[in-house]
Amino acid sequence: MIxxxxxxxxxxxxxxxxxFNQKVDWGHPVMNWLDGWNRFCCRWYHGLAIGKIKLPNGPLLLISNHYSGLDPFLLIAACDRPLRFLIAKEEYERPFLNKMFKLAGCIPVDRLGRVEAAFREALKNLKQGEVVALFPHGKIHLADEEFKPLKKGVFKLAALSKSDIHPFHIQGVSMQGTVVSSVFVPGRVKISPLxxxxxQExxxxxxxxxxxxELLGLPEEPQ
Known part of the structure:
Protein backbone atom coordinates (compact mmCIF):
# COMPACT_ATOMS: atom_id res chain seq x y z
CA MET A 1 0.00 0.00 0.00
CA ILE A 2 2.81 2.43 0.93
CA PHE A 20 2.33 24.42 -13.81
CA ASN A 21 5.36 25.28 -15.97
CA GLN A 22 3.69 25.01 -19.38
CA LYS A 23 3.64 28.36 -21.18
CA VAL A 24 2.86 27.55 -24.83
CA ASP A 25 -0.10 25.77 -26.40
CA TRP A 26 1.21 23.12 -28.79
CA GLY A 27 -2.25 21.86 -29.65
CA HIS A 28 -1.85 18.54 -27.81
CA PRO A 29 -1.99 17.82 -24.04
CA VAL A 30 1.09 15.59 -24.07
CA MET A 31 3.17 18.23 -25.85
CA ASN A 32 1.86 20.90 -23.47
CA TRP A 33 2.93 18.75 -20.51
CA LEU A 34 6.36 18.15 -22.06
CA ASP A 35 6.66 21.88 -22.67
CA GLY A 36 6.26 22.45 -18.95
CA TRP A 37 8.85 19.83 -18.05
CA ASN A 38 11.30 21.18 -20.61
CA ARG A 39 10.99 24.69 -19.17
CA PHE A 40 11.37 23.34 -15.63
CA CYS A 41 14.55 21.42 -16.48
CA CYS A 42 16.09 24.22 -18.55
CA ARG A 43 15.47 26.69 -15.74
CA TRP A 44 16.53 24.72 -12.68
CA TYR A 45 19.15 22.42 -14.20
CA HIS A 46 20.70 24.59 -16.90
CA GLY A 47 20.14 28.01 -15.34
CA LEU A 48 18.14 29.45 -18.24
CA ALA A 49 15.92 32.48 -17.75
CA ILE A 50 12.50 31.24 -18.87
CA GLY A 51 10.09 33.10 -21.10
CA LYS A 52 12.38 36.06 -21.68
CA ILE A 53 12.13 35.97 -25.48
CA LYS A 54 8.96 37.71 -26.64
CA LEU A 55 8.47 36.95 -30.31
CA PRO A 56 6.20 39.15 -32.43
CA ASN A 57 3.08 37.75 -34.03
CA GLY A 58 3.16 36.50 -37.58
CA PRO A 59 5.64 34.46 -39.61
CA LEU A 60 9.32 34.63 -38.76
CA LEU A 61 12.52 32.65 -39.05
CA LEU A 62 14.36 31.99 -35.80
CA ILE A 63 18.02 31.03 -36.08
CA SER A 64 20.89 30.57 -33.66
CA ASN A 65 24.35 29.15 -33.24
CA HIS A 66 24.43 25.38 -32.67
CA TYR A 67 26.85 24.20 -29.99
CA SER A 68 25.11 21.07 -28.67
CA GLY A 69 22.14 18.74 -28.69
CA LEU A 70 20.59 20.81 -25.91
CA ASP A 71 20.17 23.92 -28.09
CA PRO A 72 16.65 23.28 -29.49
CA PHE A 73 15.28 22.52 -26.02
CA LEU A 74 16.76 25.77 -24.71
CA LEU A 75 15.22 27.84 -27.49
CA ILE A 76 11.82 26.22 -27.00
CA ALA A 77 12.01 26.89 -23.25
CA ALA A 78 12.99 30.52 -23.75
CA CYS A 79 10.33 31.46 -26.32
CA ASP A 80 6.66 32.34 -25.92
CA ARG A 81 5.54 30.72 -29.18
CA PRO A 82 5.78 27.17 -30.58
CA LEU A 83 8.86 26.62 -32.74
CA ARG A 84 8.68 24.40 -35.82
CA PHE A 85 12.22 23.06 -36.06
CA LEU A 86 13.89 21.76 -39.18
CA ILE A 87 15.73 18.63 -38.06
CA ALA A 88 17.76 15.92 -39.79
CA LYS A 89 15.60 13.12 -41.16
CA GLU A 90 17.65 10.46 -39.35
CA GLU A 91 16.90 12.18 -36.04
CA TYR A 92 13.23 12.68 -36.91
CA GLU A 93 12.81 8.95 -37.56
CA ARG A 94 14.34 7.74 -34.29
CA PRO A 95 12.11 5.18 -32.51
CA PHE A 96 10.13 6.57 -29.55
CA LEU A 97 11.00 10.15 -30.56
CA ASN A 98 9.28 10.21 -33.93
CA LYS A 99 5.81 10.65 -32.43
CA MET A 100 6.97 13.57 -30.29
CA PHE A 101 8.65 15.26 -33.27
CA LYS A 102 5.43 14.93 -35.28
CA LEU A 103 3.32 16.41 -32.48
CA ALA A 104 5.80 19.30 -32.18
CA GLY A 105 5.43 20.06 -35.89
CA CYS A 106 9.10 19.40 -36.65
CA ILE A 107 10.11 19.35 -40.31
CA PRO A 108 12.46 16.49 -41.37
CA VAL A 109 15.31 17.34 -43.73
CA ASP A 110 16.97 14.68 -45.88
CA ARG A 111 20.50 16.04 -45.80
CA LEU A 112 21.81 13.33 -48.12
CA GLY A 113 19.08 13.65 -50.72
CA ARG A 114 16.55 16.14 -51.96
CA VAL A 115 15.60 18.90 -49.54
CA GLU A 116 12.74 20.35 -51.60
CA ALA A 117 10.03 18.62 -49.54
CA ALA A 118 11.34 20.11 -46.30
CA PHE A 119 11.70 23.49 -47.96
CA ARG A 120 8.08 23.43 -49.14
CA GLU A 121 6.84 22.38 -45.70
CA ALA A 122 8.80 25.16 -44.01
CA LEU A 123 7.44 27.69 -46.48
CA LYS A 124 3.91 26.41 -45.85
CA ASN A 125 4.36 26.89 -42.09
CA LEU A 126 5.65 30.42 -42.58
CA LYS A 127 2.71 31.33 -44.80
CA GLN A 128 0.43 30.07 -42.02
CA GLY A 129 2.05 32.53 -39.60
CA GLU A 130 4.24 30.03 -37.74
CA VAL A 131 7.76 30.37 -36.35
CA VAL A 132 10.20 28.17 -38.25
CA ALA A 133 13.44 27.54 -36.36
CA LEU A 134 16.71 26.22 -37.72
CA PHE A 135 20.45 26.16 -37.22
CA PRO A 136 21.85 27.70 -40.39
CA HIS A 137 25.31 26.17 -40.01
CA GLY A 138 23.58 22.87 -40.75
CA LYS A 139 25.09 20.97 -37.81
CA ILE A 140 26.91 21.52 -34.52
CA HIS A 141 29.57 24.14 -35.18
CA LEU A 142 31.76 25.69 -32.48
CA ALA A 143 33.18 29.20 -32.51
CA ASP A 144 36.79 27.96 -32.40
CA GLU A 145 36.37 25.75 -35.47
CA GLU A 146 37.16 26.81 -39.01
CA PHE A 147 34.74 29.54 -40.08
CA LYS A 148 31.78 28.32 -42.15
CA PRO A 149 29.28 30.44 -44.09
CA LEU A 150 25.60 29.97 -43.34
CA LYS A 151 23.48 27.70 -45.53
CA LYS A 152 21.73 29.64 -48.28
CA GLY A 153 18.37 27.98 -47.68
CA VAL A 154 17.51 30.25 -44.76
CA PHE A 155 17.91 33.34 -46.93
CA LYS A 156 15.83 31.80 -49.70
CA LEU A 157 13.07 30.98 -47.20
CA ALA A 158 13.14 34.55 -45.94
CA ALA A 159 12.85 35.94 -49.46
CA LEU A 160 9.98 33.69 -50.56
CA SER A 161 7.96 34.13 -47.36
CA LYS A 162 8.95 37.78 -46.78
CA SER A 163 9.76 36.79 -43.19
CA ASP A 164 12.17 38.60 -40.90
CA ILE A 165 15.10 36.66 -39.48
CA HIS A 166 15.41 36.73 -35.68
CA PRO A 167 18.91 35.54 -34.66
CA PHE A 168 19.97 34.45 -31.17
CA HIS A 169 23.26 33.54 -29.54
CA ILE A 170 23.41 30.67 -27.02
CA GLN A 171 26.21 30.56 -24.46
CA GLY A 172 26.98 28.79 -21.19
CA VAL A 173 26.14 25.25 -22.33
CA SER A 174 28.31 22.55 -20.75
CA MET A 175 29.88 19.85 -22.93
CA GLN A 176 29.76 21.89 -26.12
CA GLY A 177 30.18 19.81 -29.24
CA THR A 178 28.18 16.87 -27.85
CA VAL A 179 24.64 15.75 -28.59
CA VAL A 180 23.69 13.77 -25.48
CA SER A 181 26.15 14.74 -22.73
CA SER A 182 25.18 18.42 -22.94
CA VAL A 183 21.61 17.53 -21.95
CA PHE A 184 22.68 15.86 -18.70
CA VAL A 185 25.54 18.12 -17.55
CA PRO A 186 24.25 21.29 -15.82
CA GLY A 187 25.30 24.70 -17.09
CA ARG A 188 24.58 28.40 -16.75
CA VAL A 189 22.89 29.19 -20.04
CA LYS A 190 22.13 32.59 -21.48
CA ILE A 191 20.32 33.26 -24.76
CA SER A 192 20.90 36.72 -26.20
CA PRO A 193 18.76 38.25 -28.98
CA LEU A 194 20.73 39.76 -31.86
CA GLN A 200 15.51 41.96 -48.11
CA GLU A 201 18.57 42.81 -45.99
CA GLU A 214 27.28 37.44 -34.94
CA LEU A 215 25.76 34.00 -34.37
CA LEU A 216 29.10 32.63 -33.23
CA GLY A 217 29.91 35.67 -31.11
CA LEU A 218 32.90 36.51 -33.31
CA PRO A 219 34.15 39.91 -34.41
CA GLU A 220 33.45 40.38 -38.09
CA GLU A 221 36.36 39.10 -40.11
CA PRO A 222 37.31 39.72 -43.72
CA GLN A 223 35.84 37.23 -46.15
Missing amino acids: YFISLSAIFLVMVFIGI KVYSA VQDPLIQHQLAC
Missing part, protein backbone atom coordinates in the same frame (compact mmCIF):
# COMPACT_ATOMS: atom_id res chain seq x y z
CA TYR A 3 4.54 1.59 -2.36
CA PHE A 4 1.36 2.36 -4.31
CA ILE A 5 0.82 5.64 -2.45
CA SER A 6 4.43 6.67 -3.10
CA LEU A 7 4.15 5.96 -6.82
CA SER A 8 0.87 7.84 -6.99
CA ALA A 9 2.41 10.84 -5.23
CA ILE A 10 5.39 10.86 -7.61
CA PHE A 11 3.05 10.64 -10.59
CA LEU A 12 0.92 13.53 -9.34
CA VAL A 13 4.00 15.67 -8.72
CA MET A 14 5.26 14.99 -12.25
CA VAL A 15 1.88 15.91 -13.71
CA PHE A 16 1.74 19.08 -11.63
CA ILE A 17 5.25 20.20 -12.65
CA GLY A 18 4.42 19.79 -16.33
CA ILE A 19 1.09 21.62 -16.09
CA LYS A 195 19.80 42.33 -34.48
CA VAL A 196 16.69 41.41 -36.48
CA TYR A 197 17.17 41.39 -40.25
CA SER A 198 14.50 41.84 -42.89
CA ALA A 199 14.11 39.37 -45.73
CA VAL A 202 19.82 39.23 -45.75
CA GLN A 203 20.06 38.84 -49.51
CA ASP A 204 23.26 40.91 -49.31
CA PRO A 205 26.34 38.59 -49.09
CA LEU A 206 28.06 41.05 -46.75
CA ILE A 207 25.10 40.91 -44.35
CA GLN A 208 25.12 37.11 -44.57
CA HIS A 209 28.77 37.04 -43.55
CA GLN A 210 28.14 39.53 -40.75
CA LEU A 211 25.25 37.43 -39.46
CA ALA A 212 27.39 34.28 -39.46
CA CYS A 213 29.95 36.07 -37.27
Whole structure:
Protein backbone atom coordinates (compact mmCIF):
# COMPACT_ATOMS: atom_id res chain seq x y z
CA MET A 1 0.00 0.00 0.00
CA ILE A 2 2.81 2.43 0.93
CA TYR A 3 4.54 1.59 -2.36
CA PHE A 4 1.36 2.36 -4.31
CA ILE A 5 0.82 5.64 -2.45
CA SER A 6 4.43 6.67 -3.10
CA LEU A 7 4.15 5.96 -6.82
CA SER A 8 0.87 7.84 -6.99
CA ALA A 9 2.41 10.84 -5.23
CA ILE A 10 5.39 10.86 -7.61
CA PHE A 11 3.05 10.64 -10.59
CA LEU A 12 0.92 13.53 -9.34
CA VAL A 13 4.00 15.67 -8.72
CA MET A 14 5.26 14.99 -12.25
CA VAL A 15 1.88 15.91 -13.71
CA PHE A 16 1.74 19.08 -11.63
CA ILE A 17 5.25 20.20 -12.65
CA GLY A 18 4.42 19.79 -16.33
CA ILE A 19 1.09 21.62 -16.09
CA PHE A 20 2.33 24.42 -13.81
CA ASN A 21 5.36 25.28 -15.97
CA GLN A 22 3.69 25.01 -19.38
CA LYS A 23 3.64 28.36 -21.18
CA VAL A 24 2.86 27.55 -24.83
CA ASP A 25 -0.10 25.77 -26.40
CA TRP A 26 1.21 23.12 -28.79
CA GLY A 27 -2.25 21.86 -29.65
CA HIS A 28 -1.85 18.54 -27.81
CA PRO A 29 -1.99 17.82 -24.04
CA VAL A 30 1.09 15.59 -24.07
CA MET A 31 3.17 18.23 -25.85
CA ASN A 32 1.86 20.90 -23.47
CA TRP A 33 2.93 18.75 -20.51
CA LEU A 34 6.36 18.15 -22.06
CA ASP A 35 6.66 21.88 -22.67
CA GLY A 36 6.26 22.45 -18.95
CA TRP A 37 8.85 19.83 -18.05
CA ASN A 38 11.30 21.18 -20.61
CA ARG A 39 10.99 24.69 -19.17
CA PHE A 40 11.37 23.34 -15.63
CA CYS A 41 14.55 21.42 -16.48
CA CYS A 42 16.09 24.22 -18.55
CA ARG A 43 15.47 26.69 -15.74
CA TRP A 44 16.53 24.72 -12.68
CA TYR A 45 19.15 22.42 -14.20
CA HIS A 46 20.70 24.59 -16.90
CA GLY A 47 20.14 28.01 -15.34
CA LEU A 48 18.14 29.45 -18.24
CA ALA A 49 15.92 32.48 -17.75
CA ILE A 50 12.50 31.24 -18.87
CA GLY A 51 10.09 33.10 -21.10
CA LYS A 52 12.38 36.06 -21.68
CA ILE A 53 12.13 35.97 -25.48
CA LYS A 54 8.96 37.71 -26.64
CA LEU A 55 8.47 36.95 -30.31
CA PRO A 56 6.20 39.15 -32.43
CA ASN A 57 3.08 37.75 -34.03
CA GLY A 58 3.16 36.50 -37.58
CA PRO A 59 5.64 34.46 -39.61
CA LEU A 60 9.32 34.63 -38.76
CA LEU A 61 12.52 32.65 -39.05
CA LEU A 62 14.36 31.99 -35.80
CA ILE A 63 18.02 31.03 -36.08
CA SER A 64 20.89 30.57 -33.66
CA ASN A 65 24.35 29.15 -33.24
CA HIS A 66 24.43 25.38 -32.67
CA TYR A 67 26.85 24.20 -29.99
CA SER A 68 25.11 21.07 -28.67
CA GLY A 69 22.14 18.74 -28.69
CA LEU A 70 20.59 20.81 -25.91
CA ASP A 71 20.17 23.92 -28.09
CA PRO A 72 16.65 23.28 -29.49
CA PHE A 73 15.28 22.52 -26.02
CA LEU A 74 16.76 25.77 -24.71
CA LEU A 75 15.22 27.84 -27.49
CA ILE A 76 11.82 26.22 -27.00
CA ALA A 77 12.01 26.89 -23.25
CA ALA A 78 12.99 30.52 -23.75
CA CYS A 79 10.33 31.46 -26.32
CA ASP A 80 6.66 32.34 -25.92
CA ARG A 81 5.54 30.72 -29.18
CA PRO A 82 5.78 27.17 -30.58
CA LEU A 83 8.86 26.62 -32.74
CA ARG A 84 8.68 24.40 -35.82
CA PHE A 85 12.22 23.06 -36.06
CA LEU A 86 13.89 21.76 -39.18
CA ILE A 87 15.73 18.63 -38.06
CA ALA A 88 17.76 15.92 -39.79
CA LYS A 89 15.60 13.12 -41.16
CA GLU A 90 17.65 10.46 -39.35
CA GLU A 91 16.90 12.18 -36.04
CA TYR A 92 13.23 12.68 -36.91
CA GLU A 93 12.81 8.95 -37.56
CA ARG A 94 14.34 7.74 -34.29
CA PRO A 95 12.11 5.18 -32.51
CA PHE A 96 10.13 6.57 -29.55
CA LEU A 97 11.00 10.15 -30.56
CA ASN A 98 9.28 10.21 -33.93
CA LYS A 99 5.81 10.65 -32.43
CA MET A 100 6.97 13.57 -30.29
CA PHE A 101 8.65 15.26 -33.27
CA LYS A 102 5.43 14.93 -35.28
CA LEU A 103 3.32 16.41 -32.48
CA ALA A 104 5.80 19.30 -32.18
CA GLY A 105 5.43 20.06 -35.89
CA CYS A 106 9.10 19.40 -36.65
CA ILE A 107 10.11 19.35 -40.31
CA PRO A 108 12.46 16.49 -41.37
CA VAL A 109 15.31 17.34 -43.73
CA ASP A 110 16.97 14.68 -45.88
CA ARG A 111 20.50 16.04 -45.80
CA LEU A 112 21.81 13.33 -48.12
CA GLY A 113 19.08 13.65 -50.72
CA ARG A 114 16.55 16.14 -51.96
CA VAL A 115 15.60 18.90 -49.54
CA GLU A 116 12.74 20.35 -51.60
CA ALA A 117 10.03 18.62 -49.54
CA ALA A 118 11.34 20.11 -46.30
CA PHE A 119 11.70 23.49 -47.96
CA ARG A 120 8.08 23.43 -49.14
CA GLU A 121 6.84 22.38 -45.70
CA ALA A 122 8.80 25.16 -44.01
CA LEU A 123 7.44 27.69 -46.48
CA LYS A 124 3.91 26.41 -45.85
CA ASN A 125 4.36 26.89 -42.09
CA LEU A 126 5.65 30.42 -42.58
CA LYS A 127 2.71 31.33 -44.80
CA GLN A 128 0.43 30.07 -42.02
CA GLY A 129 2.05 32.53 -39.60
CA GLU A 130 4.24 30.03 -37.74
CA VAL A 131 7.76 30.37 -36.35
CA VAL A 132 10.20 28.17 -38.25
CA ALA A 133 13.44 27.54 -36.36
CA LEU A 134 16.71 26.22 -37.72
CA PHE A 135 20.45 26.16 -37.22
CA PRO A 136 21.85 27.70 -40.39
CA HIS A 137 25.31 26.17 -40.01
CA GLY A 138 23.58 22.87 -40.75
CA LYS A 139 25.09 20.97 -37.81
CA ILE A 140 26.91 21.52 -34.52
CA HIS A 141 29.57 24.14 -35.18
CA LEU A 142 31.76 25.69 -32.48
CA ALA A 143 33.18 29.20 -32.51
CA ASP A 144 36.79 27.96 -32.40
CA GLU A 145 36.37 25.75 -35.47
CA GLU A 146 37.16 26.81 -39.01
CA PHE A 147 34.74 29.54 -40.08
CA LYS A 148 31.78 28.32 -42.15
CA PRO A 149 29.28 30.44 -44.09
CA LEU A 150 25.60 29.97 -43.34
CA LYS A 151 23.48 27.70 -45.53
CA LYS A 152 21.73 29.64 -48.28
CA GLY A 153 18.37 27.98 -47.68
CA VAL A 154 17.51 30.25 -44.76
CA PHE A 155 17.91 33.34 -46.93
CA LYS A 156 15.83 31.80 -49.70
CA LEU A 157 13.07 30.98 -47.20
CA ALA A 158 13.14 34.55 -45.94
CA ALA A 159 12.85 35.94 -49.46
CA LEU A 160 9.98 33.69 -50.56
CA SER A 161 7.96 34.13 -47.36
CA LYS A 162 8.95 37.78 -46.78
CA SER A 163 9.76 36.79 -43.19
CA ASP A 164 12.17 38.60 -40.90
CA ILE A 165 15.10 36.66 -39.48
CA HIS A 166 15.41 36.73 -35.68
CA PRO A 167 18.91 35.54 -34.66
CA PHE A 168 19.97 34.45 -31.17
CA HIS A 169 23.26 33.54 -29.54
CA ILE A 170 23.41 30.67 -27.02
CA GLN A 171 26.21 30.56 -24.46
CA GLY A 172 26.98 28.79 -21.19
CA VAL A 173 26.14 25.25 -22.33
CA SER A 174 28.31 22.55 -20.75
CA MET A 175 29.88 19.85 -22.93
CA GLN A 176 29.76 21.89 -26.12
CA GLY A 177 30.18 19.81 -29.24
CA THR A 178 28.18 16.87 -27.85
CA VAL A 179 24.64 15.75 -28.59
CA VAL A 180 23.69 13.77 -25.48
CA SER A 181 26.15 14.74 -22.73
CA SER A 182 25.18 18.42 -22.94
CA VAL A 183 21.61 17.53 -21.95
CA PHE A 184 22.68 15.86 -18.70
CA VAL A 185 25.54 18.12 -17.55
CA PRO A 186 24.25 21.29 -15.82
CA GLY A 187 25.30 24.70 -17.09
CA ARG A 188 24.58 28.40 -16.75
CA VAL A 189 22.89 29.19 -20.04
CA LYS A 190 22.13 32.59 -21.48
CA ILE A 191 20.32 33.26 -24.76
CA SER A 192 20.90 36.72 -26.20
CA PRO A 193 18.76 38.25 -28.98
CA LEU A 194 20.73 39.76 -31.86
CA LYS A 195 19.80 42.33 -34.48
CA VAL A 196 16.69 41.41 -36.48
CA TYR A 197 17.17 41.39 -40.25
CA SER A 198 14.50 41.84 -42.89
CA ALA A 199 14.11 39.37 -45.73
CA GLN A 200 15.51 41.96 -48.11
CA GLU A 201 18.57 42.81 -45.99
CA VAL A 202 19.82 39.23 -45.75
CA GLN A 203 20.06 38.84 -49.51
CA ASP A 204 23.26 40.91 -49.31
CA PRO A 205 26.34 38.59 -49.09
CA LEU A 206 28.06 41.05 -46.75
CA ILE A 207 25.10 40.91 -44.35
CA GLN A 208 25.12 37.11 -44.57
CA HIS A 209 28.77 37.04 -43.55
CA GLN A 210 28.14 39.53 -40.75
CA LEU A 211 25.25 37.43 -39.46
CA ALA A 212 27.39 34.28 -39.46
CA CYS A 213 29.95 36.07 -37.27
CA GLU A 214 27.28 37.44 -34.94
CA LEU A 215 25.76 34.00 -34.37
CA LEU A 216 29.10 32.63 -33.23
CA GLY A 217 29.91 35.67 -31.11
CA LEU A 218 32.90 36.51 -33.31
CA PRO A 219 34.15 39.91 -34.41
CA GLU A 220 33.45 40.38 -38.09
CA GLU A 221 36.36 39.10 -40.11
CA PRO A 222 37.31 39.72 -43.72
CA GLN A 223 35.84 37.23 -46.15
